[in-house]
Amino acid sequence: MSRNWTMNIIRRGKHVWLLSMLFCSQTSVAQNFGQVAPNQAIDFTRIGQNQTEALKVNEAIYQGIGFGNTFLITTPDGNVIVDTSSPNVAQRHRELLTKVSAAPVRYIILTHGHGDHTGGVHLWKQEGTQIITQRIFPEFRAYQDRLAMFFARNNAAQFNFDEARLKSLSQSPQNTVTPTIVFDDRYDFELGGTRFEVFHTPGETPDALSVWVPKYKAAFVGDNVYDSFPNIYTLRGTSPRWALDYVASINKVLKLQPEFVLPSHGLPIVGHDPIVKRLTKYRDAIQYVHDATVKGMNDGKDVFTLMREVKLPAELDMGETYGKVAWSVRGIYEGYVGWFDRNPATMYSASPNVADADLVELAGGAGVVAAKSRAVTQAGDAIRGLRLADAALAREPTHRGALEAKLAALQALQKSTRNGLEHAWLGYGMRGVQKLLDGAGTGD
Numbered sequence: 001m002s003r004n005w006t007m008n009i010i011r012r013g014k015h016v017w018l019l020s021m022l023f024c025s026q027t028s029v030a031q032n033f034g035q036v037a038p039n040q041a042i043d044f045t046r047i048g049q050n051q052t053e054a055l056k057v058n059e060a061i062y063q064g065i066g067f068g069n070t071f072l073i074t075t076p077d078g079n080v081i082v083d084t085s086s087p088n089v090a091q092r093h094r095e096l097l098t099k100v101s102a103a104p105v106r107y108i109i110l111t112h113g114h115g116d117h118t119g120g121v122h123l124w125k126q127e128g129t130q131i132i133t134q135r136i137f138p139e140f141r142a143y144q145d146r147l148a149m150f151f152a153r154n155n156a157a158q159f160n161f162d163e164a165r166l167k168s169l170s171q172s173p174q175n176t177v178t179p180t181i182v183f184d185d186r187y188d189f190e191l192g193g194t195r196f197e198v199f200h201t202p203g204e205t206p207d208a209l210s211v212w213v214p215k216y217k218a219a220f221v222g223d224n225v226y227d228s229f230p231n232i233y234t235l236r237g238t239s240p241r242w243a244l245d246y247v248a249s250i251n252k253v254l255k256l257q258p259e260f261v262l263p264s265h266g267l268p269i270v271g272h273d274p275i276v277k278r279l280t281k282y283r284d285a286i287q288y289v290h291d292a293t294v295k296g297m298n299d300g301k302d303v304f305t306l307m308r309e310v311k312l313p314a315e316l317d318m319g320e321t322y323g324k325v326a327w328s329v330r331g332i333y334e335g336y337v338g339w340f341d342r343n344p345a346t347m348y349s350a351s352p353n354v355a356d357a358d359l360v361e362l363a364g365g366a367g368v369v370a371a372k373s374r375a376v377t378q379a380g381d382a383i384r385g386l387r388l389a390d391a392a393l394a395r396e397p398t399h400r401g402a403l404e405a406k407l408a409a410l411q412a413l414q415k416s417t418r419n420g421l422e423h424a425w426l427g428y429g430m431r432g433v434q435k436l437l438d439g440a441g442t443g444d
């Protein structure tokens with residue numbers, strides 16, 4: 001997918017110079033963005049780690065690449081930083097970008113309050129630096145802080161990070177960001193003859209903003225554009241991300257007619273035509289999934305049916321290496337109406353699996369069900385295989401055969417996905433099973 005971006009840069013005649021100035025070769029651009037073989041999933045934690053020089057976008061704009069990019073915009077009167085990446089990447093970005101310009105940092109603009117954008121604010125902030133955010137930013141940060149332990153636990157599981165370290169990072173005073181300028185719809189300023197227009201563009205978060213620099217026809221769009229279908233719902237947990245907000249915000253950016261679109265994840269999209277093509281398709285794909293979900297809801301379909309049924313038509317398919325359509329369908333469905341599914345059993349606190357142990361006992365025990373699980377997985381339905389293994393484990397939590405059947409199902413699912421987050425959560429599941437297998441598994 002990032003190959004397309006690189007190719008856009010290459011194809012644009014007048015921007016051909018870009019590439020040679022960015023990195024030594026196309027391969028290194030791809031490697032730096034963490035591009036992988038077609039049958040592999042992206043490891044988000046490694047993106048940009050081989051970058052040795054800041055990416056030069058044009059004569060004034062430079063990019064540090066990471067899971068969370070940092071942008072530097074130079075002016076004769078000092079610099080502007082857009083986003084600051086995550087805590088573990090921010091220092092590397094600062095080193096790369098200060099090699100380009102060590103002039104004073106006049107403004108830091110944060111496209112939203114996620115930690116992979118605010119992790120380096122303390123490194124860039126100097127005496128007199130203004131920090132610009134949309135007005136909802138502090139409220140959004142307060143929501144994340146309120147659930148800091150929940151998110152730390154999930155992020156640690158998702159990326160196989162150390163949970164204690166993540167918890168202490170999220171509570172560190174360095175993580176506190178206090179904006180000095182907030183705005184509702186729009187904030188304009190000028191620095192060294194360059195005009196900056198900052199717009200409210202809610203999408204991935206309610207506080208999301210985009211930065212427009214008319215002089216360079218450059219739009220910094222934060223997380224509202226990915227090189228994949230977006231995460232309208234993300235597995236680590238999120239309050240609803242409104243599909244129609246993305247659509248309206250992408251329209252706002254398209255209206256500006258940018259020559260550069262600079263997402264905070266991934267590489268720049270360069271040139272009017274590739275930008276219109278990419279953003280239009282992106283917008284239409286989100287609208288399509290939203291409309292199909294709403295139609296299904298009104299037709300009386302349940303959420304799981306729609307997760308299976310709603311598929312993007314070929315002309316809107318943009319890959320699902322980051323977000324997944326199925327998760328987004330559920331995100332839209334439950335974002336609109338919450339969790340109750342008209343089944344009276346769902347009203348009560350007993351989990352949907354409450355009778356699994358009884359059923360496994362009636363079936364003849366965990367061993368029998370584990371064998372069925374393995375057979376089902378081998379026949380190509382690893383999702384059902386996983387459910388059967390979980391049922392067996394509900395009856396006997398350390399049953400070796402059931403643990404092995406579960407591991408086999410998780411492995412089969414991991415082999416078949418290119419989605420980085422799905423891959424990561426399957427890995428989390430596998431580590432848990434492995435831990436139990438390494439302990440005292442019983443039975444066969």
Ligand SMILES: [Zn+2]
Nearest residue numbers: 068114116223
């Ligand atoms: Zn982000």
